[in-house]
Amino acid sequence: MVNVIRLAFSGPRAWAGAAVLVLWPATVVWPQPPQFTNDFGNIGLMQTPTARLAGEGELRMGYSRALPYDFIFMSAQPYDWMEATFRYSEFNNQPYGSNPDEDYLDKSFDFKFRLSREDGLMPEVALGFQDIGGTGLLSGEYLVASKRWGDFDFSLGLGWGRLGSRGKFGNPLGEVLSRFKEPRPTDEPGTPGSFSLSRLFTGRDTALFGGVRWQPEGAPYAITIEREGNDYKSEPFGNDLEVHFPVNLGVSYRLASMDLGLSYERGDQVTFHWALATNLEQEHGPDKVFDPPPTPVSPQRYVTQTDGAGETGAAEAEAQFVEDLRQALARQAFTLVAVDFQRTRGQATIWFRQGRFRNPAQAAGRVARSAASLAPQGYQSFTLVASNDSIEEYRITMERAAIRAAANAEIGVNELSDASHLEPPSVSPRNADYDDFVPYPNFDWGMGPKVRQNVGDPNGFYYGQLWWSVTGEWELTDRLSINGGVGFNIFNNFDDLERVSDSELPHVRSDVKDYLQEGKNNLVRLEANYIWPIAAQWYGRVSAGIFEEMYGGVAAEVLYRPFGQPWAAGVNINRVRQRDYDQRLAFRDYEVTTGHATLYYQYRPMKMRVITSVGRYLAGDYGATLDVSREFSSGARVGVFATKTDVSAEEFGEGSFDKGFYITMPLDMFFPRSVKRTTTFFFRPLTRDGGQKVDDGRSLYGETGDNSFYDFADGWPQVMK
Structure with a gap:
């Protein structure tokens, strides 16, 4: 395989060989390992992107140095098919305005969209836009395919703009519309903050780019080799760079949530990057060990009829329940706002407010557990009303038997949901039996x-x-x-x-x-x-x-x-x-x-x-x-x-x-x-x-x-x- 990698970057015919390797029929689909960040903050090799994306919800931020550029970047993947990156670039060889002590600073956005997933014979394919809009100093567009074979992940792409300045091929889109063959300005900044969509995919020439990453299954490291489509002869502000060797070599390492990379590029530059990552879809923070426990609910079932204690006894039981409920909720950082009893229906309506739990179901569940544990025997259902001062957010009615069964794992949450009823908020005055728990002012x-x-x-x-x-x-x-x-x-x-x-x-x-x-x-x-x-x-x-x-x-x-x-x-x-x-x-x-x-x-x-x-x-x-x-x-x-x-x-x-x-x-x-x-x-x-x-x-x-x-x-x- 070493010889194959060497030949893959030795000439135009070898690019065809690389394409064969990428698209070679596969009978086994290998699990995708963690993806690494490239110098620009995107999922990629070093200077080039791949068709790979991170997991849905991943958020990365980090820094890279690839002289003469320094990048601070933040990248997010809102969906499994889309990656968006913001990058703050410092041009170390270009002063800012007339001040020679300050380097030129530039902001840019990148987007990558997955067009198809890897499946059997088919590679993963993505369409991307680098430094879209604004000054467009490092702008480029690309179409790239990636195919995994064992421990090797091959990528091959076609680049426009900076990604295709090596210019080995004519612009294929120019055969469709002549405007795509118009020269693309690369040495002068565009209008900051604007979106010059007319320059997308323009330029007389394009170039192939790509590489291969070797990462053994389960390994936190990877070794990468790539060839760019950029010849560095059209860099911003005329600061063209010499390429001593057109192949880049690099190593990446994943340490917990940190992505580290070190590479040797253009035959004379050592570059590095680091990035911190978290997944907003999967990460929910540490276990809430300091939350007060919810009110325990005894598995013993309550009878549904009144207890025969008479009006006086029932009123005393209700008053005791209200006080017990107030204390139970206060222990969990809830405020009991009001309680109303409908004795003939065996139902109690409970208004509450709270500022601790983001999840409305979790908040309602804690109030429901307390009510099911403490209410007099005659009450078999509860309407829980989440309130924010004078505004009700929602009402949900839950059956006592279902609450008790769910609390004791006798039924699942789906059965509890089926036994509950969500209702619209009310604007009518409460007129509750107990309504003086929030003193004003x-x-x-x-x-x-x-x-x-x-x-x-x-x-x-x-x-x-x-x-x-x-x-x-x-x-x-x-x-x-x-x-x-x-x-x-x-x-x-x-x-x-x-x-x-x-x-x-x-x-x-x-x-x-x-x-x-x-x-x-x-x-x-x-x-x-x-x-x-x-x-x-x-x-x-x-x-x-x-x-x-x-x-x-x-x-x-x-x-x-x-x-x-x-x-x-x-x-x-x-x-x-x-x-x-x-x-x-x-x-x-x-x-x-x-x-x-x-x-x-x-x-x-x-x-x-x-x-x-x-x-x-x-x-x-x-x-x-x-x-x-x-x-x-x-x-x-x-x-x-x-x-x-x-x-x-x-x-x-x-x-x-x-x-x-x-x-x-x-x-x-x-x-x-x-x-x-x-x-x-x-x-x-x-x-x-x-x-x-x-x-x-x-x-x-x-x-x-x-x-x-x-x-x-x-x-x-x-x-x-």
Whole structure:
């Protein structure tokens, strides 16, 4: 096999031999080993991609050095057929502007799509786009096939752009449309932030690339050999490189969740990379050993008729049950809101709220276990109502016998689901027998470290602040609350920020440097929110105060959320004023009215959420925002967004239009205790002024929960935990 590998890269005829090896009929399909990261942060060999992808839900981030380039990358696989990579590139041989002490920095996105899986005679095939849009300094497109034979994985691809600059073949697409044969500019950057789709697959020539990776079954290491389709004679800014030897050699090693790579490229360069990986679909964090245990349920079955104790005895038993239930739920970090008894039907309705468990089925299951264990004998079913202050999120009725049987493993969760009934929320007054467990007003507060950050500035990749945050909420009624937060600086490097806004639009966001530098100790938020159910499936909110670090004002929102449907629609409007840079109580002169009509849609088969909003933005521009995200079973969410308004690309400035991505992680992925809160890493390549929204109070979409958008049954495996 060593001779075969050597010959596979010895000349044009050997490429045909490599293709034969890739497509050779296979009678055995070998299990796929873990995939390794290439220099660009994608699944691949070293400089070249393969048709392989990682597992669905994998998230990788890391660093590579392949002089004259340094790459910081983040790659996600939202589906098993798609890979998306963001890369921050530093050109070590090119100064940034007129400053010789700073290297040129560039941002880029890659996408890879699987076209077919490996199956019998057929290889795995993928279509990919490298550095799509924007400057396109390292841009290229490719079609690649991969075929595994024993411990060897062969790849062969056809590259355009940088991946095909070796130019051994004419552009096959040029035979279809002549425009594909037009010269492709490679030494000058395009418009930052734009998507120049017209240059895709263009250029007079293409080239083959590929290689082979040897990885014994079960081994954490692999050895790779590849030949590129790039001749390095058309590098950005005319900094062409000499290739002393056209074959690259490398070794990769997987250490737990870390991917390490070392290679010898172009005959004179040693390159390396490392990447950390996790799987958002499979990883659920440590076991929740610090969660309080659920209430035990005795296997003894209760009789269903009343106990004959009379009205007085029944009332005393109910009162004792309510007190026992309150204590049992409090031990599990739940708050009992109200209880109502329907004696003639043998049913009790229990309102509760909680801030610990993300999974609604798990929360309902814990309340159900407590009720089944403690209720008087005459009550054979319970309607559990999850509430968020004045708003009900869902109602679910569960039979006592089924709860007890499931708690004692006599039936499975599917049988428990079949014996339960999910109902829409009610907007009628509770009028419950016991309804005084949440005293108003009440106050709650918390504090802890947080991080503020500015990522991706052209003058430096990361600027951050370690910050001590103190937050508090004062609930005056079940509808009216006041919440606020302050931050105290511990450490930051914001003084190194130098970028001054050159925006032609009102500086609604681009003065972020001044806010970070002058507001190191600040009043983050001080707002009042009044939230109430207007009618069945209709919700309303009015808010006033300091909404965020840059704006304060007044706002209103209305949301229609039909129960059990995958969509919702809302309208919001606000009048806001810009705050002073020090973020205390003073305001600047700029004032504006903004508002949006928003449609939410959840495509359940793909666990995809699409949010589309149309309206007026902070700079007075009009347009639309599209936000598309995927939620994983761990509760993590990965999404992208883009906004296009009536501001032209020239007027918007660098970036052309607002866009970015975000990753939301549930905090209980990091702790041995259930935590309902999440944290979000939010990235936009550059903070500009077009297409900017204001955070104007507590969103009704978040306040009404996710249960109208997700099948409640998805969480049933957690219901008795």
